[in-house]
Amino acid sequence: MKSALKLKLLSFFICLLPLSGMAATSTPMAPEVPAKGYILLDFNSGKVLAERNADELLEPASLTKIMTAYVIFREIEAGRINLTDQVMVSEKAWRTGGSRMFIEVGTLVSVEDLLKGMIIQSGNDASVALAEHVSGTTESFAKLMNANAKRLGMTNSHFTNPNGLPDPDLHTTARDLAKVTMALIREFPQYYPWYGTREFTYNDITQPNRNPLLKRDPSADGVKTGHTNAAGYCLVGSAKRDDMRLVSVVMGTTSPNARAQASLALLNYGFRYFESHQLYPANQPIENLRVWFGEQEMLPVGPATDVVATIPRGAYNKLSAHLEKSNEQLKAPIAQGARIGDVVVTLGENEIVRVPLVALQEMPEGGLWRKAKDSVLQMF
Template identity: 35%
Template sequence: MIKTAHLLILTLSLALSGVSAPAHANNSRYAAFVVEENTGVVLHSRRSEAERYPASLTKMMTLYMLFEAIETGEIGLHDQIRISANAANATPSRLGLRAGQTISAENAIRALVVKSANDVAVAVGERLGGGESRFGELMTTRASELGLTGTTFRNASGLPNSRQTTTARDMARLAIALHRDYPDYFEYFNEDSFTWNGRTYRNHNTLVGRVRGVDGLKTGYIRASGFNVVVSAERGDHRLITVIMGGPTAAARDAHAEELIEAAFATLEQRQDTRLFATLSSPRINPVRQQDLIARDVAALHLDEPTEMGSADQPPALQVVLADEDAMRAEPLPPATAPATRRAEPSLIHGAWSIQVGAYNTSGAAHDRLAEVAIFSGALDSAQPAARAVDISGDRLWRARFEALTEDEARLACRDLSARNHPCFAVAPGR
């Protein structure tokens, strides 16, 4: 199983960046993160380390602590958990248990997963921690040990507390830890209903059983957080963890999560031969330095006229892969296609145009980018992908380009990519 450290293997700017609707991008509470669990490859990341309120995603940690207690023998699946007056008074969502009643640990698991019962969460916290406040401290300590460095818990339920915060990336780490450490209990997340006292409750996570491969995990909502969800999905050899935080509605959140899941699986199918590895200790590329390199690359083109990105009047800043690229350990990639022989009147040569979709510190990163965006424009079907090395002020960059295009094909391809928010500009012959 993947170690927690592998979550930071790589941050890629993939095809997934094009599926985030403007409504999400403009939502100050929005954050998203998609990671392939088995390899640790990050497929999508938007504000993934920004502070957010977990709401009932908190119960994932409560469940982790409960699973751990069961495994160590502190409590048994059939042991009864007593409901205190404090637990019985928890605000909805809840089962409506009265003070003095009990619920088995196994039914508590189901109540937390399916019903997201706050009264049960409080009772579990009191049973395992001797009090919910103390349990919050234990949760935070354990979370830190699991690598959730941006998370603080104050209660077991996720009910509003201004000091209970997390990040989308941390929630993905927690989801992976649940599956990695307690696979025998993970099936509870895949249950679509729970019956208690003759009443059946449907799973709040409506993606379970509806979207192919989805087998958990948890939803959450408080007014301050918006609509959150963490989703696990498995197809073939790939298992995805998708996190959405700050959705405007449950329906919009679920639709966006499904969109990211489908796009991620499609991307993984295109990337079967890509193997990228890095470690937590790898140095980070300085984003300011990287932007400076890209700006000089554009300036070095000496363009005589405005370049195009789709129908825009001016190209936006090139998107930069902010990843541990200098420390990548990758299989050697095929050499770039040799440059075409320069001829007279290059503008009249069929297929002499190209498009550039980025500039990167390594040839491998440039090839990755080419593979990621190639599927989004039919105009690129016959294009030749190439990573072209260029030295600018003593620094070497690799331009990620599709070559052997006509001018019309180049501009059409950029329009297609622009529609999905992928940086692109057409490059005239000889540049």
């Protein structure tokens, strides 16, 4: 059943943003960039704004290190390792080829320095040292990577090492890389600024961040480049303008400039032609619903997650919303967090957002008097 939420929600919109000059306009097609696979998403809503071959299995090269960092951050959060831990550099880490932060075998390096060396300098040696510190071997760490990938819903990914060096069994997709990138930004805001750091010095060697977006777009603050001969030139980018953040993944381009141009084209398209609004925060009351046979008559309800709408620019005044209750009559007992129905947002005639509506507090059964009273009221 639908509840009369529409006018209340629209009045809330009016408080958020003036409606003048907001007539709906058509949105042009997204640019088709020269890459094997790509995707562009709104970080807040998860809405896909552009994609091509986003589920094709591709080699990630150093984009693998996004997952490596995510796993390390989770280990820190769980208290199993610390940023101040001193890691003994193994010969395997020291000998790892490709991009390096130039750690030396037999020396002690802090987890924090290794993370910065991996994130900013793309150090393959740092990735191996971190993996060995967490799991003992890179093979065991790869199992941890795959477990986290499964938990994040990265159904088309398989990791075999922490740095992305070529392996026939190493693959992922543009969509899966977007998932782990958005999880990293959302779950670890205290560490994400490292991805926007322009340079890092270790062992008296200063190396710049390899991400070209940091120089070409002042709103860009991440994330990671990658390259091998087989993978081509890859780039996961993220930028924030006002309250809107976008994430782009570009894989398999032919040159460093091509991956930068493709990423900028996607990001600029997203910011230019779309806008994003948080309509309701998670677990905040948006309505009080009548409950029968409960200790109280009214139950506060709200969305289980943030209600965020990503819409074409100029279409704001065509938004509307309503509540859909699972049952016409709510009856106690009701547990806190129980799903009551859905918050549904529409743009014109199209549904664009549906978020579970939940009870924000417990509603036990009322006493005999309350039950008798409600039984009589239901008769009329």
